[in-house]
Amino acid sequence: MTIPGRLGPALSVLKAERGRRDLGGALATLALLAAVAAAPWLVPVAALNDLGQAVLLGLFAIGFNIVFKYSGLLSFGHAAFFGVAAYAEALLLRAFPAVPVPLLILGAAAGAGLLGLLLGHVCVRRTGAYFxxxxxxxxxxxxxxxxxxxxVTGGTDGLDEFMPAALVLLPGWRLTNPSITEIYELSAAFLIPFTLATWLILEHTPFGNAVQLVRQNEERAAFLGYDTHRVKLTNYGLAAFVAGIAGALWAISNGFVSTDSIDLTLSTTVIIMAFIGGTAWFWGPLLGSAIYIFGSDRLSAVTQHWQLWMGLAFIALVLAFPRGIAGLASLLASRLVRPRDG
Amino acid sequence: MSHHLASLMVAGGLDALTYSSLAFLIASGLTVVFGMLGFLNVAHTSFYMLAGYIGFSIASRTGSFWLALLLAPPVTVALGLAAERLLFRRLYAAGHTPQLLLTIGLAYVIAETTKMIWGDDSLALAPPTGLGGHVVILGATLPVYHLFVIVITMALVGLLALLIGWTRLGMVVRAAAIHPQMVDALGFKLSAVHTFVFLVGLYLAAVAGVVMAPMLGIYPGMADDALVQSFIVVVAGGLGSLPGAFVVAGLLGLVQGFGSVFLSDYALYFPFVVLAGVLLVRPLGLFGRGGA
Structure with a gap:
């Protein structure tokens, strides 16, 4: 079912590839987002804290994967944007406790996005291991x-006590001492629309087509008249913005920001999460983050050295299923639907 | 006053040389393996850390630093050989992403294993007897141990240069770096050459891990610290370039050595200033040749 593209064969190849995966992917997406939205009714409050962390790190991992999946570049320092937005959110909340929180979150994330555009000027020029x-x-x-x-940052002490007594959601709508459930709902209320919008931008707009074309054949895209550096840079900025939303929400949900939210460990953790879930599916990293958080929770109940087992499991995953859990699931699903169909 | 300045210069110069030596020992293996095999080993500095811990155990059991320096690097290299045979080999042709992921996983495993065996706290190792004191040169009081670090690095780099430049084995390695297919066609085992290069790089990093211990101690974050520094050396030096790594390690040492004397508050920023400076002048690194 190839859709004839007006922009030439490159685009129609893209669309044909997209068409085959559409139905299963759309169903899985709906199920995943419905689970995120309905979680407060589905899981006990005790698990909601973990789930909140999983959802925010999942959003961060989706941000990381925007650069990997759509530009083919593996960022080894994406915690920079998450962390900068987390610090910015803490400082903004301290300075402007009366301003509606969604505005502050957008402000902090926009700051991270701008930083991405600035730093991307250096990073995005390189490819592969150099990037x-x-x-x-x-x-x-x-x-x-x-x-x-x-x-400014509190150094190793970090920043705390920046949460106002009442969180202003909209003028006239305040949350006094927000509960875990309410904080979770705030996170989900950002995650669902923003990830959907990002997905739409990358999969169904001319800009998204340009980004994918540049990844698949940069030379061809350049001949077609695209400024390929600017396309990659804009995508990098978008990825920094999405990571920034996650970071800003992280500051609110923890009430504390430290160097833990900007360090190398977090940059590697998000890579691991994204690849556990599977990077070929837009929502894979969200799945991976949930598996990582709940897996490490279970493991740490059994052994103090859960990171050892996590590392070994990850090595096994990379060798056996390089496309992650989502890749494995889609492989199994296609076997089920069309057995022995090459 | 000028006398004071002279002693500061000597102290800064010695610090610079010590720092450069260690930076080069750690990063040279990473950059050569990357240049020859296109393999980016994130766990490279994990082996450096592992050598430090193994050296600590040997020294504290036997009471001899020299035995630690002699034995810890080969033990580390043997572990590295196991990792290469079991894991890395499968991915030499697989591209950067799986290599990066696999070695990230391995770095996790090594970090957690060292914590399991040696704990979370920083460990201190005393310099060997005779090297613990200070000498006074031009009014500057200098730790003898730093002089020892410089000497041992020069000796190793000299030996390596002899090995690569003047032996038959070195000739095959040099040829394999430029024309791998031709070397293969001439009947040499390319994979053995690669393994050899990989192990020599690990050996240098492992020596650095042991030698570093009396200066900065051994601590769980040392692999990450060294990784950042080594990536800066590789990126600023240029694609797999050993001379590039040498020059950048020297630059890092200079700013670190003199910077910590005059602007110690900002010392942690210096490596990034060097990186930014180099990339502004030469976007592909000092000795970079394409490779985007």
């Missing part, structure tokens, strides 16, 4: 600032 190494260095630089600039 990864450069982003790691940039991430380490921002970590160093957070670590050293005690007056």
């Amino acid at each position: 990864s190494m450069t982003t790691l260095a940039v991430g380490a630089f921002l970590y160093t600032i957070a670590f050293k600039w005690h007056a």
